[in-house]
Amino acid sequence: MENLVEIKDVTFSYDVLPVLTGINMTVPRGKVVSIMGLSGCGKTTLLRLIGGALKPRKGEVRVAGRVMHELEQDELYHLRRKMGMLFQFGALFTDLSAFDNVAFQMREHTDLPESMIQDLVLMKLHAVGLRGAHQLMPSELSGGMARRVALARAIALDPMLIMYDEPFAGLDPISLSVIGDLIRHLNDALGATSIVVTHDVQESLKIVDYVYFMSEGVVVTHGTPDDIRRSEAPFVHQFVWGEMDGPVPFHYPGSSYAGDLSLETARA
């Protein structure tokens, strides 16, 4: 099977702080792949590398066979038109209505007549169930609705690759499963490929085809959702079942508890 995104041996650091070390990943065409891990393990950085917003220190990111960090600005922008991205909190343009948000890329990148843009935008909004809310401003939308409008905007130009940055963060259970279903169905309906970056294990395991687990900048394990559920690796087990203590300790490392409470000196 052909791979749309290939990440080979990528290392990245902000200044001297290493964020990613030796990451290898492949995302096959037509699949929904999830990247899971704790907050701050470099997932969002990885998405930015795929989008070409950052350059890796070492290794390369290939999207549709092109090495992202070697592209000229024009080529990069050209390739980005075929990518959609859903940001953590939607990142809707607050000065534009829901309709104009979805129409944004069509107006920027195409010369389509306004009547056709209208039809297309209403189709996209219909796909996320918000055709009736098209004239609302982002401030008038609930969190879940804003996320759905942002999703409609991400698929506005029928992208080949859709990236989701924490699509489930801060949503109520109903919105959560609505977004989850939409990710799966839109991917299949559009024939696209999706990358979902999340720490919401239960929801994403229901919808994805393949999972990469990251911790502290390295891939610790990967496999199908069933593999992950059955996994005996202590970190994965703790993560999937949400256990309080394990390889990731409950306590932030520090000096000994007794010492901090002056018990040792008192005894001495």
Add this chain to the structure above:
Amino acid sequence: MERTVLDLWVGIFVAAGIAALLVLALKVGSAGTTFNVGETYRVAAEFDNIGGLKVRAPVKSAGVVVGRVDDIQFENQRFVARVVMKIDQRYQFPKDTSVSILTSGLLGEQYIGLEAGGDSAMLKDGDKLKITQSAVVLEKLIGQFLYNKAAEGGAK
């Protein structure tokens, strides 16, 4: 906001702004009566002393502004000041017109006064005015006054 309402407001804003600029130019300033745009001709005159005359000072005849001082230079051959003025084409002056440097009020700005002569030939572009009277320098005037007083005293 509706696009047409927005356009309307911006239209009103820009129109009001341009109107304000016009008011500044015509009503507050005096663009209509200066000679930046009209046809002018240039004449020169030489003075022993121009006092505090400046470029762009008004040239008046009978109290009416007819032109502006265009250029002031020091003539190093004969050690005099050469003043070039631009005069509105609408106003024609005889060749023997006399020029003097005057002061508006006691301490006001200095300007050039033209007094028409009786010649039938009119001034042309590039002509030079021959009859000139220099600026009155206050210090000299006071010095002269004191000297005269002293002389009167001595005579008594």
Add this chain to the structure above:
Amino acid sequence: MPERVLKNLRGIGHEVVNGIWRLGYASRFFLLTLARSATSFRRFGLTIKEIYFAGVLSLIIIIVSGLFVGMVLALQGYETLQKYGAAEAVGTLVALSLTRELGPVVAALLFASRAGSAMTAEIGLMKATEQITAMEMMAVDPIARVIGPRFWGGVLSMPLLAAMFSVVGVFGGYLIAVVLIGVDEGAFWSQMQNAVDFRQDVVNGVIKSMVFGVAVTAIALFEGYDAPPTAEGVSGATTRTVVTSSLAILGLDFVLTAFMFKGI
């Protein structure tokens, strides 16, 4: 002791290097904005929208302030001038003060605190809520699409606002001097028109307000674009916009005045 000296020297060096770095970054940002302003004119609708936000919405504060400044100038000017028997010159005083200095400068200061701070806050929030990143990911250049129209909207609005400020101010002076105090109306206008020169005073005032417009909008947009994407970051940047652009206006005003009225 040498430890402390070294530390202080390092501190000074750090500040200087940072300052120069930021200045360079700001210049680059400004040049990029200019280089990519084609969008602002090709799609003039975007710029019109920003003229609305920067210009039309600043109208009220500009007009009210202009009126009061003109009225105060007339009152104060009359008090002083009538001692020398030159009460008619109050029109000259009001008009020259407004066209040369107060119109461009006060209008620009008000513009900085009304429109400049709003621009910084808006851009800063767009950055904090990832709207700028989102735009980049949609292959739309935020400098061309967001910064450019705001820049040109501000630059085009500023001279118009300053002219309105001056005109309303002169009108305010007229209200006080002529209508209230009873200075002769003919003398009021004619002395003013004799003294105010189109090229020297009016055009120079407009040039000043254009320069201020460029400075204020460029500073406001840069501070917004450069703001750390947090609540404190945005509020700090907004404050810096008002402080920096006010200082820039007054400093530039001195430099411009020195050049313009030199040798008159």
